[in-house]
Structure formats: C-alpha cells, structure tokens
Amino acid sequence: MLNFNEKLSIIESFPQLERKDVSLGRVNFHFADSVTEKKNVVYHLHPNGNGFVYAGELAGYQTDAKGMVNIRDFSAEELRAIIGEAIESLSPKTVEEAAVAGEAHEEKWINNDGHTLLLIEEEDMWNVYAGLNLDGTFNSYGEAAEYLEEEGFRLLS
Known part of the structure; x- marks a missing residue:
C-alpha cells in the first residue's frame, strides 16, 4: 500500500488538478475544466493513506453511491490509471x-x-x-x- 506522501506525489503529477486542503489534514484535488458539475477527482486523501477517486463515468470500477472508488490499497500504476481515466471522463471532447x-x-x-x-x-x-x-x-x-x-x-x- 502506498503511503500518503507517495499518493500525494502521484496525484500532484497531474497538472490538470488543483489542490484544496480540507479539515483533519485531508486533501481534495479539483478538475476545474470538468464538463459536468463534478469537480472533485480526488476526495479526502487522508494522512493514513485512505482516500477516494471519482469514477462515476468509468466502466470496470466498483463505486459507491456518489461514484467514488476507495484507493486505500491501490498500487502506483492503478492510481495513475484511475486518475487519468477520471480526468479524461470529465474532459470536453476534442x-x-x-x-x-x-x-x-x-x-x-x-x-x-x-x-x-x-x-x-x-x-x-x-x-x-x-x-x-x-x-x-x-x-x-x-x-x-x-x-x-x-x-x-x-x-x-
């Protein structure tokens, strides 16, 4: 399992995302160019390594009622893939x-x-x-x- 700093480093490698610090040391990352009202791509990344990525528009992921996937046990490759897919799913068509x-x-x-x-x-x-x-x-x-x-x-x- 990746720790908080490893996940943070991967997430911050996506220049399309904007960091928003929230309560209890948690961090959200917004995608301002989203074509939907959904702006949070990464939600409540916690110092303990837990957090969520929006996958409501993606096939192949088990999501909760809000379209979020828990990334606690994701590898670096899995985390990069889901974030890239989430951004792509929220991006306008070229x-x-x-x-x-x-x-x-x-x-x-x-x-x-x-x-x-x-x-x-x-x-x-x-x-x-x-x-x-x-x-x-x-x-x-x-x-x-x-x-x-x-x-x-x-x-x-």
Missing part, C-alpha cells in the same frame, strides 16, 4: 473526437499511459480512431473490442 464521431455510436478506450482511442460504429463496421487517423476496421464489435484489449486498452465510457 475537436478531433467530435469531427470523427459526429452522431455515430462511439466509445472511448484508454490505456494505462492515458492514451485514448475512439471505437465508432460506421455503416455496419467498427472503426478505431487515434485522433483523426483510422487505426483499424473490424467486422464486429467483438473483434474491435478484442483488438483494443490486446493492445492494453479498456473501455472508458
């Missing part, structure tokens, strides 16, 4: 994402380094995009999802 997806069904996939790819259904095919660049075309959703998982990506939203 111009490239809006241009590529339009009104089509889309999913955003992310890897542990924070890189994202879009999976979009277009004319009975499933296309994977890296920005405006087509990365791959698949006959079924299952094939596309399998490819993304093999490349180390997981569904973000």
Whole structure:
C-alpha cells in the first residue's frame, strides 16, 4: 500500500488538478475544466493513506453511491490509471473526437499511459480512431473490442 506522501506525489503529477486542503489534514484535488458539475477527482486523501477517486463515468470500477472508488490499497500504476481515466471522463471532447464521431455510436478506450482511442460504429463496421487517423476496421464489435484489449486498452465510457 502506498503511503500518503507517495499518493500525494502521484496525484500532484497531474497538472490538470488543483489542490484544496480540507479539515483533519485531508486533501481534495479539483478538475476545474470538468464538463459536468463534478469537480472533485480526488476526495479526502487522508494522512493514513485512505482516500477516494471519482469514477462515476468509468466502466470496470466498483463505486459507491456518489461514484467514488476507495484507493486505500491501490498500487502506483492503478492510481495513475484511475486518475487519468477520471480526468479524461470529465474532459470536453476534442475537436478531433467530435469531427470523427459526429452522431455515430462511439466509445472511448484508454490505456494505462492515458492514451485514448475512439471505437465508432460506421455503416455496419467498427472503426478505431487515434485522433483523426483510422487505426483499424473490424467486422464486429467483438473483434474491435478484442483488438483494443490486446493492445492494453479498456473501455472508458
């Protein structure tokens, strides 16, 4: 388990987050550019190492009623991944994402380094995009999802 200072160091490595000291030595980190009313990405990081990260928009995490995940036992890699995913889920779409997806069904996939790819259904095919660049075309959703998982990506939203 990471201690308070190790978690703090990882969280502070995300320049998008703004530190807010709260009571009892706890610390919150806000994402001011959030497209939702939800601004707290890290909530009540406590000197004992306990704390929460907002994952209400993410798939694959067990959240409480407020969409928070307890990070007490997270490794450094897990903590970086969930914070990166949380920020991405609260960020506005890029111009490239809006241009590529339009009104089509889309999913955003992310890897542990924070890189994202879009999976979009277009004319009975499933296309994977890296920005405006087509990365791959698949006959079924299952094939596309399998490819993304093999490349180390997981569904973000």
